Amino acid sequence: MKRDRSxxxxxxxxxxxRFIAELGMGGWEMVSAAYPGNxxxxxxxxxxxIEN
Numbered sequence: 001m002k003r004d005r006s007x008x009x010x011x012x013x014x015x016x017x018r019f020i021a022e023l024g025m026g027g028w029e030m031v032s033a034a035y036p037g038n039x040x041x042x043x044x045x046x047x048x049x050i051e052n
Contacts, residue, residue, distance in 0.1 A: 020044070 001016050003009035009018060020030060027049030034043035 001012060001019050003012050003015045004018075007015075007018060009015045023046060024030070029047045029049075030044055031047045032045040036042055
C-alpha cells in the first residue's frame with residue numbers, strides 16, 4: 001500500500017492504517033499480523049464478515 005495524499009496519508013504507514021480502518025468499517029476483522037523485526041506489519045490476516 002502506498003500513500004495517497006488525496007486521502008490525507010502523509011506516508012505509507014498512514015496508508016496501511018487507513019486501509020485497515022476501511023476494511024473494519026466494511027465488517028472485516030483483523031485476526032493476526034506478522035512483524036518480522038519491522039515497526040509495521042508485513043502480513044495481515046483478516047476474517048471476512050459473516051453474511052446472513
